[in-house]
Amino acid sequence: MLFPVASSPQDPVRVVVTGAGIVTALGAGWRSNSDGFRAGRTGFRPVTLFDVSRQRAKTAAEADLPEVLPQTRLDSRRLGRLDRAGRMLLLAAHEAWKQAGWAPAEDLPLILGTTAGGMMLGEAYFRRALENPVSRRGQAFRAVCYQPQVQARLVMEALNFSGPISIVSNACASGGNAIGQAWELIRSGQTTRAVAGGFDSLCEMVYSGFDSLQALSTTVCRPFDVRRDGLALGEGSAVVMLETLEGASRRGANILGEIIGYASSIDQHHLTQPHPQGQTTKSVMKSACASAGVDAEDIGYINAHGTGTVLNDSSEALAITEWAGTHAGSLPVSSTKANIGHLLGAAGAVEAVVCLMALREQWLPPEIAFEIPDPACKFPVVHQPQDARVEVALSNSFGFGGVNATLIFRRWE
Amino acid sequence: MTRIFVAGLGAVSPAGWTVAAMREALELGKSLPAQALVDLPVSSTGLMARLVPAPPTRPEFLSHPRLRRTSPITHYAASAALEAMAGIQPARLENTRVGLIVCVQSGCVQYSCRFYDEALKNPATASPLLFPETVHAAPASHIAVLVKNITLVTSQVGDPSCFLLAMAQGAQWLDEKRVDFCLVIGAEEPNWITADALRLFDRTTCISAGAGAICLSREPDPSFGVELTAITDAHTYSFVKGRGRAALAMRNQLNDHSDNKEADLLCDGLGNSPQVDRAELAAWRDWPGARLSPACILGQGLMAGAAWQCVAACDALAKRRFKTAKVSLVGFNQQAIGAEFQANDTSR
Numbered sequence: 001m002l003f004p005v006a007s008s009p010q011d012p013v014r015v016v017v018t019g020a021g022i023v024t025a026l027g028a029g030w031r032s033n034s035d036g037f038r039a040g041r042t043g044f045r046p047v048t049l050f051d052v053s054r055q056r057a058k059t060a061a062e063a064d065l066p067e068v069l070p071q072t073r074l075d076s077r078r079l080g081r082l083d084r085a086g087r088m089l090l091l092a093a094h095e096a097w098k099q100a101g102w103a104p105a106e107d108l109p110l111i112l113g114t115t116a117g118g119m120m121l122g123e124a125y126f127r128r129a130l131e132n133p134v135s136r137r138g139q140a141f142r143a144v145c146y147q148p149q150v151q152a153r154l155v156m157e158a159l160n161f162s163g164p165i166s167i168v169s170n171a172c173a174s175g176g177n178a179i180g181q182a183w184e185l186i187r188s189g190q191t192t193r194a195v196a197g198g199f200d201s202l203c204e205m206v207y208s209g210f211d212s213l214q215a216l217s218t219t220v221c222r223p224f225d226v227r228r229d230g231l232a233l234g235e236g237s238a239v240v241m242l243e244t245l246e247g248a249s250r251r252g253a254n255i256l257g258e259i260i261g262y263a264s265s266i267d268q269h270h271l272t273q274p275h276p277q278g279q280t281t282k283s284v285m286k287s288a289c290a291s292a293g294v295d296a297e298d299i300g301y302i303n304a305h306g307t308g309t310v311l312n313d314s315s316e317a318l319a320i321t322e323w324a325g326t327h328a329g330s331l332p333v334s335s336t337k338a339n340i341g342h343l344l345g346a347a348g349a350v351e352a353v354v355c356l357m358a359l360r361e362q363w364l365p366p367e368i369a370f371e372i373p374d375p376a377c378k379f380p381v382v383h384q385p386q387d388a389r390v391e392v393a394l395s396n397s398f399g400f401g402g403v404n405a406t407l408i409f410r411r412w413e
Numbered sequence: 414m415t416r417i418f419v420a421g422l423g424a425v426s427p428a429g430w431t432v433a434a435m436r437e438a439l440e441l442g443k444s445l446p447a448q449a450l451v452d453l454p455v456s457s458t459g460l461m462a463r464l465v466p467a468p469p470t471r472p473e474f475l476s477h478p479r480l481r482r483t484s485p486i487t488h489y490a491a492s493a494a495l496e497a498m499a500g501i502q503p504a505r506l507e508n509t510r511v512g513l514i515v516c517v518q519s520g521c522v523q524y525s526c527r528f529y530d531e532a533l534k535n536p537a538t539a540s541p542l543l544f545p546e547t548v549h550a551a552p553a554s555h556i557a558v559l560v561k562n563i564t565l566v567t568s569q570v571g572d573p574s575c576f577l578l579a580m581a582q583g584a585q586w587l588d589e590k591r592v593d594f595c596l597v598i599g600a601e602e603p604n605w606i607t608a609d610a611l612r613l614f615d616r617t618t619c620i621s622a623g624a625g626a627i628c629l630s631r632e633p634d635p636s637f638g639v640e641l642t643a644i645t646d647a648h649t650y651s652f653v654k655g656r657g658r659a660a661l662a663m664r665n666q667l668n669d670h671s672d673n674k675e676a677d678l679l680c681d682g683l684g685n686s687p688q689v690d691r692a693e694l695a696a697w698r699d700w701p702g703a704r705l706s707p708a709c710i711l712g713q714g715l716m717a718g719a720a721w722q723c724v725a726a727c728d729a730l731a732k733r734r735f736k737t738a739k740v741s742l743v744g745f746n747q748q749a750i751g752a753e754f755q756a757n758d759t760s761r
C-alpha cells in the first residue's frame with residue numbers, strides 16, 4: 001500500500017548508488033562522458049534536429065545516438081514507440097540497470113524528471129493537425145507516446161521491472177528533485193530500492209522559447225564569466241539505481257557513491273528569475289547540508305546550476321559566496337552546462353552522475369571557455385582539467401517556477 | 414504511521430467555481446451541457462467540451478500581479494487551492510509550513526499551442542510572455558505566491574492515477590513532519606488539441622477542465638471529520654498486465670485492506686465512454702453500494718477529473734451521507750490506484 005506505510009525508522013537509512021547511466025552530447029555511457037568532462041570537452045554544434053535559421057541562436061549540444069539500441073525485452077515494434085527522448089532514457093537506464101546487476105522486480109519505484117517528455121512527438125501531432133487535417137494516420141501514436149509516463153513504462157518493460165511511476169516536472173530542477181524524492185523514499189524506509197533520473201531531448205518549441213526570451217547565448221556558454229551572454233541548450237538523460245547501503249553490502253554490489261543529503265525549496269521571487277541575492281539558493285544548500293550532517297567546509301566541489309545567464313549566475317554566485325563564508329575562497333565550483341548545455345529536466349540527473357564521476361575518479365570538471373570571473377564569484381571556477389581529492393560534492397538545480405533542489409554526494413572508498 | 418485527515422476541499426468545474434456548485438450538479442445527476450470549442454484549427458471542427466463558466470464575480474486573487482499573464486489552468490488551480498484553505502481557522506495556519514503538489518496530464522496546453530504556433534510562423538516574433546507559462550511547474554509557482562506559508566512544492570505529470578500518488582507523497586511529507594498541511598491539486602485547462610486527441614480514442618468522450626484541491630493535515634479538522642485511510646499500490650500497466658487486470662488488482666487490494674466491509678460509496682471514473690470505461694466497469698461490476706461518477710456529469714477532466722472524484726468522495730463523507738468512500742482511478746496509460754476515506758466522528 002502507498003498509504004498507510006510503516007513509520008520512518010528512527011535512524012535514517014543510508015542510500016548508495018550502485019548503477020549510473022548517462023547520455024549527453026559527449027557520448028553514451030559513463031566512460032565517454034567521464035573522459036569528456038575530465039578533459040573539459042564541449043559538445044556544441046549547429047542544430048540539425050529542426051530549423052533554426054530564423055532563431056537568434058544556432059547551436060546546441062545534440063547527442064549522437066547509436067543506431068541500434070541495446071538488447072532488451074522490447075521488440076522492434078515496441079522500440080519504435082520510443083521517441084528521441086525515450087531512446088536516450090532507455091540507453092541511460094539500461095547502462096545503470098546492468099551496472100547495478102539488479103534482477104527483474106515488482107514494486108520498484110521509477111521516479112523521473114522531465115520538462116518536455118516526448119515533446120517532439122507532441123510537436124509532430126500539432127503540425128500534422130494543422131497541415132494535413134484529413135489524415136489521422138499516426139496521430140493516435142503521437143498522442144499517446146509523447147506522454148512521459150508512457151516512455152517510462154516502456155523502459156520498465158524493457159528492463160523487466162514494475163512499480164509506481166512518478167514523473168516530476170519542476171522545470172529545470174526536475175532531474176535533481178526526482179533523485180531527491182527517490183532518496184527520500186528509501187531513507188524513510190518506504191522502499192529499499194528505486195530507479196531515478198531525468199531525460200529531455202532538444203525540441204523546436206523549447207528552443208524557440210528560450211530564444212524568444214533572449215536567454216540563449218549567441219557566442220559561447222560561459223557560466224560565471226563576466227562576459228557571459230546566455231545559456232546553451234543540450235539534451236540527454238541520466239539514470240541512477242539507488243538502494244540501501246545494507247542491501248548493497250549484502251549482495252556485494254559495486255557502490256559508486258553515497259547520496260547523503262537533499263533538500264528542495266521554493267523561490268517565490270519571480271516565475272523565471274531567481275532572487276537576486278540568492279536567498280532561496282542559500283536556504284536550499286543549508287537545508288541539504290543539514291540533512292547530510294555536513295557543513296559548507298566539508299564540501300569539496302560544487303557542480304553549480306550555472307546556466308550562463310546573467311541573472312542566474314550572479315544570484316547563485318552571491319549565494320554560494322555568502323553560504324560558504326571563509327571557505328568560499330578554496331571551494332572549487334564549475335558548471336558542466338559549459339560542456340553539454342542545459343539539459344532542462346535531465347540536467348539535475350546528469351549533473352548528479354558527473355558528481356559521482358568526479359568523486360569516484362578524483363578530478364574536477366573544467367569550464368574551458370571560462371576566463372574572467374564575475375565579481376560576485378569569490379570562489380575559484382574550475383577552468384583547467386585537474387585531479388583533486390574530493391570527498392563530498394554538492395549539486396544545485398534551479399528551475400522556472402522557483403522549485404530548487406540540492407543534492408549532496410559522498411565518495412565511496 | 415501518522416493518521417492523515419482532510420482539512421479542506423476546493424473545486425472548479427463546469428458546474429462552477431466552488432465545491433458547492435459541483436455538489437449541486439452531481440446531486441442533480443444530469444450531464445452538464447457541452448459547448449462547441451471555438452478558435453479551432455481546420456482539422457478539429459466540431460469538437461465539443463464542457464467548459465468552466467465565467468465566475469459570477471471576478472475572483473479577487475486574479476488581481477495579483479503574478480497572475481496577470483496566466484492561463485486558465487492557473488486560475489482554476491489557484492481558486493481550488495484558496496477554497497481548500499479558506500475553511501481552516503487562521504489560528505491553525507499561523508507559523509505553519511504548507512506543502513503543495515500540483516498534478517497535470519495535459520497541463521498548460523493553451524499557451525503551449527499558442528506559443529508553438531507563433532514559433533512555427535516566425536520564431537523572431539514568438540511571444541516571450543507566453544513561453545514561461547507553458548511550463549508544467551507554472552501553476553504551482555503562482556499558487557505558492559498566493560497561498561501563505563508554502564515551503565515545499567512539486568509538480569507531477571502523468572495520467573489521472575497520479576493524483577493518488579501525489580496524495581501519498583503529501584501523506585509522507587506530513588508523516589515526516591516536513592509540513593503541517595499539504596495541498597494536493599489536480600488541474601487541466603480546455604484546448605482543442607486535447608479534445609482532438611481524446612476523440613481519436615473515443616468519439617463519445619467530452620473533454621472538460623477545471624481543478625480540484627484537497628488539503629491534508631495531521632490533525633483532525635472539526636469542520637470536516639474525514640480521514641484518509643488507504644491508498645493502494647500503484648498497479649502499473651504492462652504488456653502482460655493490462656488495464657483490466659490492474660483495475661481488478663486495485664479493487665481487490667482496496668477490499669482486502671478495508672476494515673469496513675460494508676459497501677458504502679464508490680466514486681469512480683466512469684464517463685459514459687464504453688471503450689475507456691471497460692476495465693473499470695469490469696473491476697467494479699458487482700459493487701453493491703452507491704456509485705458516483707463525476708465524469709458522467711462534468712465531462713472528462715483528466716487530472717482535474719481525478720481530483721473531482723476525491724473531492725466529491727470527501728465532500729459526501731463530510732456531509733455525513735456515507736461512512737466510507739472508495740475512489741477508483743484507472744488511468745489511461747500508466748497505472749490503476751484506489752483510495753479509501755472514512756467519516757471520522759471522533760474528530761468532530
